[in-house]
Amino acid sequence: MKSFKRGLLAVSSLMLASTSAFAAAPGPINPRLLGTRAIVACDAVEKSCGVASISFPAGISGLVPYGRPDVAVATMFYPSVDDAEAAIARTDAGDTAQAAVDYVFSVDPYADYRQLAVVKLKPDGTITVGQQTGAQNTPQRCAVKGATFVVQANNQTTAEMCNAMAAGFQRAKGSLPQRLLASLKLGARVGQDNNGERSGVIRVWTSENESTFYTKVLADAVVHSSRTALKDLDVEMNRYQAGIAAPYAADLIPLSAETAKTVKGALSKAGYYTGVVDGIWNDAAEQALSDFNWATLFFLKPTVVVDGQRKIDGPLVNFLRDADPKALVPGGE
Known part of the structure; x- marks a missing residue:
């Protein structure tokens, strides 16, 4: 995916005007591998934000989730680190999450090939959410925005995936990492990535847990190229959360x-x-x-x-x- 360095610099320096100063597109990628489902959420009580995602290709842990304790981003289909960083910069400048997403799509020449979700936890405890899906995404795509979360998916076996994941998150109990995991599990009951689900990531950042004296990463689970990716994510996340985080x-x-x-x-x-x-x-x-x-x-x-x-x-x-x-x-x- 493309490096939008000049466009990102304009956004990161908090310039509000639109810019078309994006560099040229990279060489061709393999579109057959594209397809991902994810949930992005924040919790005002826990003061944490995070992303859970599962897909086919290895490496989505470095492509999809970006964030910190007060903001989380999932960039998908044709993912872009610069879009993620630009959206975070816009929320830092005071934009709502939706305004940040809208701005990024307005200046990204490849917006039609993007799927971007942002959830922002503001200092006063309020949460804003934002999401857009480009017109050139796969037909089986969907998105659901809740008060504190966004679910989005593309190239799935059913567009009902997003509703199932949203319901799973809203019904789940426990800390934010546990609820994100529950969302992925409920989604798996209705469908999956058209390529199969072999790799995944759950990453949550916090500023409240006692563990923040050492790290702001509350939960971190990564699985690559496994036929039991969702089960492995469950094991790895509980292993990390039990071993590193203070209890909730x-x-x-x-x-x-x-x-x-x-x-x-x-x-x-x-x-x-x-x-x-x-x-x-x-x-x-x-x-x-x-x-x-x-x-x-x-x-x-x-x-x-x-x-x-x-x-x-x-x-x-x-x-x-x-x-x-x-x-x-x-x-x-």
Whole structure:
């Protein structure tokens, strides 16, 4: 995709006038590989923004998502880093997300081949959303704008993809990364990329979580060329969020007998727990979880009692459920 350096410089310096100073187009690309679905969203309470996307070709993690804690962008079909950066610059200058998208499309000579979504979290906590799809996109394209999110897709097996993803996001519970993942999963129930879905990315930035002392990346999952890309994204995102991010109250789940057995079983296989693997949570299990926390996680995630009910971090449970037990032991072979 084309480098629009002079056009970007004009936008980044906050010039409001239109410009046609874009460089010439690059050599031909392979249009057969184009096709992507994504959701872009921000959360005013968590002070986070992010993108979840799944497609066929490897490398979409470097093509589709751009952002930081107060803005997220998905640039698709013929993606453009300069369009993404220009849209971010316009929102920094005070434009709404839609005004930023509209401006970028007005100065981009290849706008007909773009699909661009922007969601902006403003300092006062309000969120604006923007989206455009060029006329030369594939017939099976769609877009849905919500109050805090945008879903867009192209070259899909059904244009119902966007409605399914939007519904999945709105119904989902938990932190923003968990809700973005849920949106991708609900979309997969109605269709997929016409080429198949082999690669994906979920990336969320935040300014609120305790982990921001170290990094503003709240969640980061990337999968390339896998026949089980969506499942792999689930595993990788929970692995990252459980290991690096401080816990969210919204991600706490009841420590049911089934969950207790799952956690105790994983801790037993990894060598932290030596008792009976059943659904009864006891002091030995809590100590094993504590030992695992100290050996493995950036932020400690013990069980907690909320309104008389014992709960545990959901991403941590998913992490333990899917992990290779040998990988949970420091220095293990």
